[in-house]
Amino acid sequence: MTEPILACREVAKLFGTKPERFVRDGRVAALPAEIVAAGLIPAVMDVNLEIARGETFVIMGLSGSGKSTLVRCLSGLVAPTAGEILFEGRDLLRMPEQELIRIRRHQMGMVFQNFALLPHLTVLGNVAFPLDVQGRSKAEREARAREMIKLVGLNGREDHFPRELSGGQQQRVGIARSLAVGPDLWFLDEPFSALDPLIRREMQDEVLRLQAMLKKTIVFITHDFDEAVRIADRIAIMKDGRVVQIGTAEELVLAPATDYVRAFTRDAPRAKILTARSVMAPAREIADFAGEIDAGQRIAAFAHDVEQSDRPFAVVDAGRVIGVVDRLAMIDVLVGRERKSAA
Known part of the structure; x- marks a missing residue:
């Protein structure tokens, strides 16, 4: 690092x-x-x-x-x-x-759980507020606020008050406000x-x-x-x-x-977290692979293909075969059974 x-x-x-x-x-x-x-x-x-x-x-x-x-x-x-x-x-x-x-x-910018919007200010006023605290001119802070409002998908709601917005929209205002200072x-x-x-x-x-x-x-x-x-x-x-x-x-x-x-x-979605590298078996002399899988690819992306094949897939890193993944590896992942990596 x-x-x-x-x-x-x-x-x-x-x-x-x-x-x-x-x-x-x-x-x-x-x-x-x-x-x-x-x-x-x-x-x-x-x-x-x-x-x-x-x-x-x-x-x-x-x-x-x-x-x-x-x-x-x-x-x-x-x-x-x-x-x-x-x-x-x-x-x-x-x-x-x-x-x-x-x-x-x-x-530094911060977004809070409870939105922390100022109820008497519009969306534009809330997003521009930290720039006002910095002492920027009205024209500068409103231009920057409009840019951030557009960035979070709230353009057209600049003149709305927090009470007129849904929870998700209010949090988007909080995000825009926290990003306004860059x-x-x-x-x-x-x-x-x-x-x-x-x-x-x-x-x-x-x-x-x-x-x-x-x-x-x-x-x-x-x-x-x-x-x-x-x-x-x-x-x-x-x-x-x-x-x-x-x-x-x-x-x-x-x-x-x-x-x-x-x-x-324990209940983490392992197929969405683990990569081919983490579940592969050591590479063997197998010429007839069903296909290739990048070592960094998440299991969820290739699990169906592997489960449907009678042949193993080669796990590759920079074009080099470093291991294999087969049906057994998929079963291990689905039941949460640990399997040693070949890495």
């Missing part, structure tokens, strides 16, 4: 009276049991992670796992009790307040959890579409593994304030680090 745009080192957040008493040399120097016994809540503990520029990084966990507290620390909304948060190599916690405000206004970092804190399933999937598609166009660095919070699988480059799973594993969806499914991660990924 190149130098990360965002990183945190030993970040902790304790809620309660005088949490600093547990901090030594910038780190929390106490066990969670000691912290709880003192009447404090260890919402985030000893988190270390790095997020690459242009990456879609998902932080997930059950309610109370600490994921929303962590993203608020990462975005500067909440000051952590201990640790370092590095944005482009600079510690946000050691910055002058005005510099931190400038970064949050100009280089952020380098885009935080989305469970942005679609309040939406109906069909609208939620539509909004996931919208994030994927926008990311393909804009190449933002996204930090996305969710409790839904299926949602994480759809949008993530990498996923961090949290439990009791700690990050227990970071990896691609495929890595989490194939090599869960704990029973908690195993349970979290």
Whole structure:
């Protein structure tokens, strides 16, 4: 990985009276049991992670796992009790307040679960609001706002008020508003959890579409593994304030680090996650392959062809056969039976 745009080192957040008493040399120097016994809540503990520029990084966990507290620390909304948060190599916690405000206004955007729209402002006014805070001229902020409204598919609704929009449309306004400042970092804190399933999937598609166009660095919070699988480059799973594993969806499914991660990924749609490389058998001297499959292709894309064939398919990488996939591999995937990779 190149130098990360965002990183945190030993970040902790304790809620309660005088949490600093547990901090030594910038780190929390106490066990969670000691912290709880003192009447404090260890919402985030000893988190270390790095997020690459242009990456879609998902932080997930059950309610109370600490994921929303962590993203608020990462975005500067909440000051952590201990640790370092590095944005482009600079510690946000050691910055002058005005510099931190400038970064949050100009280089970070955030979308919230409850939309957080201003009810007395129109769609245009809501999207232009952060540009008004920046002090841009009316003509400049309205032109930029109209551009963002068009980008999210709401052109023609500039003069509508939030109460006149559906839930999905309101969240599109929130997305447009967060993108208006042209952020380098885009935080989305469970942005679609309040939406109906069909609208939620539509909004996931919208994030994927926008990311393909804009190449933002996204930090996305969710409790839904299926949602994480759809949008993530990498996923961090949290439990009791700690990050227990970071990896691609495929890595989490194939090599869960704990029973908690195993349970979290047990019902994952394996055929949509795993690739030919992960389920192939060692290459053999077979001249009569039924066809070729790229090593990075998802199983769902080729499962039907393999299941219908009496012959195995060659798995290829850069034109070279590196393994084979047959019916047995498909059965293994469908029943969740582990199979060693030839990689």
